[in-house]
Amino acid sequence: MKFANSKNARGIEALQGGNIPLAIQLFQEAINESPRQPALHANLAKALKRGGLIDQAAARLTFTLAFDPGSNDASLLSIWLAGGANPNIMDLHPRGLLSAINRKDIDRHPIINLSANYMKNNLPTSRAFQLGRKEDWESAAQWILSASGKAALGNKLFLNCLKAEPICDFEFENLLLKVRRALLLTPPKHLLKKNPLQDFIFSFITQCKLNEYIYGVSKEEEKMLRKLRPNIHDPWVFCILALYHPINSLIVPDEKIKKLFPKPLAQLIRKIIAENKVELELAKTFKILNRADNKTSISVKAFYEETPYPRWSSVNLIANLRRSTLQYLMPGKNLSFMDQSFSVLIAGCGTGQQLVEAAAGYGEKSDILAIDLSCNSLAYAARMAAFFGFRKIEFATGDILGLDSLSKQFDFLECVGVLHHLEKPFVGWKKLLDRLQDGGYMRIGLYSKRARKRFNETKIALLPKTAGGSLTEFRQARYALVSSAEASYKNTLFNSPDFFTLSNARDLLSHISENPVTLESIADFIAKGNLEFVGFETSPVVAHTFDREEGNNNRKSLENWTAFEERHPEAFATMYLFWCRKLS
Template sequence: MARKTRKKTPPPRKVIHRPPQPPQTQINAIAQRLNSGDLETAEKLAQSLARSFPGHAHSWTMLGIVLAQMGRVAESLTPLQKAVNLMPGDSGPHSNLGNALLQLGRLQEAEACYRKAIAVNPNDPDSHYKLGNVLSSLERLPEAEVIYRRLLTLLPENDAAKLAYVQCVALMRFKSYGPFLYKTVAQALNDAWLRPTDLVGVACNLLTINPLIAPYLQQTDMPHHQVRPINQLCEGNTLAEIGNDPLYKALLRSVPVYDENLEQWLTDARQMLLNAANATTNPLQTSWFSFFGPLAEQCFINDYLFYCSADEIQTASALKDALITTLEKEPEEVSPLRLIAVASYFPLYSIAGSHKLLERQWPDAIQRLLIQQIKEPREEIALRPSITSLTPVENEVSLAVQAQYEESPYPRWVKLPAAIEPVAINTYLHSLFPGVVIEPIENMMQPDLLVAGCGTGQHPIETARLIRNASVLAVDLSLASLSYAERKAREMGIQNIEFARADILKLGSLDRTFDIIESVGVLHHLDRPEEGWKVLVSMLRPNGVMRLGFYSEVARRHVVKARELIAQRNFAATADGIRKARPYLREVDRNQTLGCAVRSTDFYSLSACRDLLFHVQEHRLTLAQIQQFIDENGLTFLGFTAEPMTIRAYHTRFPDDPTATNLENWAIYEQENPDAFFDMYQFWLQKRP
C-alpha cells in the first residue's frame, strides 16, 4: 500500500496594515483624475475617501463635486450638505452646495447658500459673484447691483467682476445715482468692458439726470419741468464743467447717443456752436473746446444724423467754404472754434486741403478730432488697393447692396471689449448649448473659419479673438467697409484675419471648405437667401458648424410698418431723407407704436438707420421656413444664442424641451412673445456627415 505524502501547510502570510493616506493626498489624487477626465476612477476614490474619513468635511465636498461633474447633480446634494453640517463656519461648503442647487435651477435655495457663505466670509468674491448671478436670474436687478458693486470693490481689476457689474446696470434704469455708479459706467465705456452699444442706454439715462444737463432737457416724466434756454449753457463755467464730465466725454466719443432728449439737446448745442463760430466778433473761448470737441466726434460717429434746417446747413456750408479758403492761403490762421463747428456738420477728410491741419499742434480736444476725421479715413483710403477681390459682383441685387454699403459703411464702431482668453470651438459650443449632442469638429485645434458678410469688422475681430488658433477669411461686398475693418484689425493687433471682397453667391467658385462659417444679418439681404445659404452649406466640412442670423417675420412687423410709411411719404434713402423721416416716425409712434423701428439703437445713427429702415433689399423668414431648410440640407439645429431671460422663459413654457431645440415649440413661443427676436434669429447648426 502506497504511503500518502502529507502536504505541508504554508506559514500564514503576515498581513501588513498600511494606514490610509492623509485626506489631502487623496483629494489631490481625485483632483488629478478629474482634470484628466477619468470621472469613474475619481468617483471610486472619492467614495473611499468619504468612508475612510466620514468626519472630514472636505471628503464629502470632494465626493459632491465629483458627482456633480458626472452629471449626477441631485445625488451630490447629500454629501455637499454633510460638508456644510461638519463645517458651518466655513464659506466654501455653503458655496459648493449653492453651486449644485444653481445647476438644478433651485435659485432661491442657492441664494440662501450664497448669503450664508458671505455671512461667514464677507470678503469671499466667488460667493458674491454667484449670488449676483442668481439675483440677476431672478430679475432682482437692484439687489444684484449691490452685490456686484461689492464684488468690484473686492476685485477692482478683475475682468469678470467688471463685466458682471456693467452687464447688470446696463439692464437697469435709474432716477438717481451715486459717484460709484456714474464713475464706473464712464470707465466701462472708456475701456470697453463690453460693447459700448450694450452700455449706451444706462449711460444716456445717467446723463439725463445729471444736474448740469437735466435743466436743458424735455423731461417726459416731469410735465411741469421748465426747460432752460440752450444759450444759458454759455453762462459761467457750465460748458467747461460738462465738457470735463467723464461720462459726457466717454459716451459722445464711443457710441451714437441713444436718447431722444439728449439728441435734441446736442442738436441745439451744435447750432449754438455754429452761431458762435459764425459771429464776426468772437473771442476765443478755449474752455469751450472740451464740450464741443466731443460733440463734433459724436456727429462723425452717428454719420451726421442730427436734423438741421436749410438755413442752418447753408450757414455751415459757408463756414466750410471759408475754411477751405483759409487752408489754401493761410492754414496757420484756422480758427479752432470754427474748425470744430465745420467738423460738426461735415467730415473733415472730405474738405480740400484738410491734411494740412495735421501739421500743426492743437489742443487735445481738436487733436482727437483730426485723428478721427482726417488721419484714420486717409489710412482707410490707402488700404483699399491692398484688399484682394476674390469674386466678381454681378447680381443686380448684390450690386445695389454693395452701393449702399459703399456710401454708408455699417456700423461705424469705435471700440470692442478687451481680448478674452481664446477657447477651443468644441468647448465654446458646449458652453453655449449644455446637454446638446455636438459631434467633435475634426479640425478643432486649428479651425478654418469663414465670416460671410463681415461689414466693418466687429464680427470677425471678435470671432478671431474668441476661437483659439482660428484662421479667418472675412469677406464683404463693400470696399469701404473692408478698409474700415482692416484698419481696426491692424489697430488692435489682430493678425489671423484675411479680409477680401466677394459676393456670397459666387463663393462656391473658390473651391475652399471651412470648419466654421458665420453669416449674421447678411443672407436676408441677398436676392434669394436660400441660394446663398446653400452655397455656404456646400463649403462647410462634415461636422462643421454654422452660425447664422435672419430677420424674423413676426418680430420685424413694426419695421415693415415703418417702411410702408416711409414709402407713402416718399422719404428718400439719402442723408436728408433719413433726417426728415425720423421726426415723422417718432410722431406716428406717439399714437400707434412702431416698436423697435424707432427704439432700436440703429435708429440713432444715419448709416444704421438706413440699414434698419431704408435697405435696398430685405427678406424676413419664419421658423417653419428655417426648419424646412435645415431638414432638406443635412443640418442639425444646435440652439439659439438668445438673451438668457428669453431662454429661461422658454424653459418655463416648454419644460419638456430641456435643450431648447424644438423649433415648433419656439414658433409657438414667438407667437406668444412677438418681440422675442426683435433683433433677429441667431442660431448655430451642425452639418451631418
C-alpha cells in the same frame, strides 16, 4: 479687514453649497466692513445673479468696476445689460460706469444706454433734461452753455459717453441738436479758451463723427454754415463746421492745423485723416473671390459702399466663447478637434464687429477667411481687426451667390444678418452649406418675419419719406420724422438703437432688399439640407420664459420654438441667431 475676509470666505462656501440667501447676506456684511474691496462686490453680484436678482447683480458690478477699472466683470456687465438686466438708476456707481465706458474690449453700447439714463436722473446733468421736458430743448441748451451749466458741460461721464459710442437716446439727441444750433447761431464769448466748453466741443465733434452726422439741419443753420465756410482756417469756425460735416471733408493745410489749432483738436483731425488713409490703402490689397452679377447683390453692394454698416468702435472680446457656446448647447460633445488648426469662413463680415468677436471666440488655432460684397466695409473691418491685434485674418471681396468659385470647405461658417438681404435667402444658404465640411458647424442669423411684422408696417408707412435720394436728403427726411411722426411710429423707431446713426438708420429704414423668414421655413431647410439644429443663442429672459412654457428639454425643437414665437412675437426682435451642424 479680517472680519470682511472671513465673511467673504464663508460666503463663497455658502454659494458653492447652493445656499444663495446666506451667501448674499455674508457678502453684504463683508462689504459693510470693507466697502472698497472689488472682489467682495463681484462675489455679491454673482450671488445675486444666481438668486435670480439680475438687476441688483448688474448694479453691483458697477461697484466692482469703480474700485477695479480693469476687472473682467466689465464684459459681464455688458452681457447682462444686453440680455435684459435693468438696474435701478439710484443703485449705480458712476465711477464704475466711467470705467466700463473707457474700455474697448467690451461692447460699450449697453453701458452707454445705462449711463444715459443715469445722467438724465442725476445731477449735474439731470437739470438740462428737466428743463427740456418742462420748457423746451432750446432752454435746456442755453442753460448747459451758461455759467450755471458749467458742471454739467464738464461732467466726466457725459464727456466720455460723447467720445465713446453714439448715444442712442431721443432726449439726448434733442438736447445736442439744440446745443449745436446755439453754438452756431449764438456762439459763447470765450470760444476756444481752455475751459469746460473746449473739452465739450472736442467730445461733441467725436459724437457727431460716431453717429455719422445724422442730425438734421434747419434752413437758418444752412445759411450760417455757408457764411462761415470761407473762414475755415479759424479754429472756432472749423469746430463749428466739424459738428455738421465730416472732418475729412474740411480741407485745412497741415501747417495751419499745427500753427493755429489747439493740440487736442489737431490730434483729433490727424487721427481721423490717418484712419481714412489706412482704409483707402487696405482697400487696394483685398483678394477678389468673385464679382457680383446678381441685380440685388449689385444694389446691396452699392448701398454698403456708400454707408458701411455699422461704424463700431468696441466689441466683446471673450476668449474661446464660440467653443464654450457649443459646449453649452451640446453638453458632453467632443470638440477636441478645436485643439488643432481649423478653418472658419465669415460670410458677409461687413465692417467686422462680428468678425473680431469671432476671432477672439474661436481662438488662436482658427484660420479665418472673411468676405464681403463691399470693399469699403471690408477696409473698415481690416483696420479694426488690426487695431484689436487680429492680423492673421484673410480678407476677400465676393458675393455669397458666387461661392462656387471657392473650392475650399470649412470647419466653421458664420453668416449673421446677411441672408435676409438676398432676393432668395435659402438659395444663399445652400451656397454656404456647400462650403461646409461634413460634421462642420454653421452659425446663422436671419430676420424673423413675425418679429419684423409690426416694425415693417411702420417702415412701409415711413419709407416714402426716407427711400432714395442723397445722404443729405435722408438726414433731412429723418429729421422730419423726429419732428412729426405719429406717436406709434415714434415708439417703434426711438426704441431701436439703429435709429441714431446714419448707416444704421439707413439700413433700418431704407434698405433696398429685406426678406425675413419664418421658423417653419428654417425647419424645412434644415431637414432637407441634412442638418442638425444645435440651438439658439438667446437672451436669458427668452430662454427662461421658453423653459417655463415649453420645457428645457425642448430647446432643440423648432416646432416648440414656433409655438413659443406665436405667443411672443418679439422674442426674436433682433433676429433668429442659431447653430446647426452638417451631418455626414
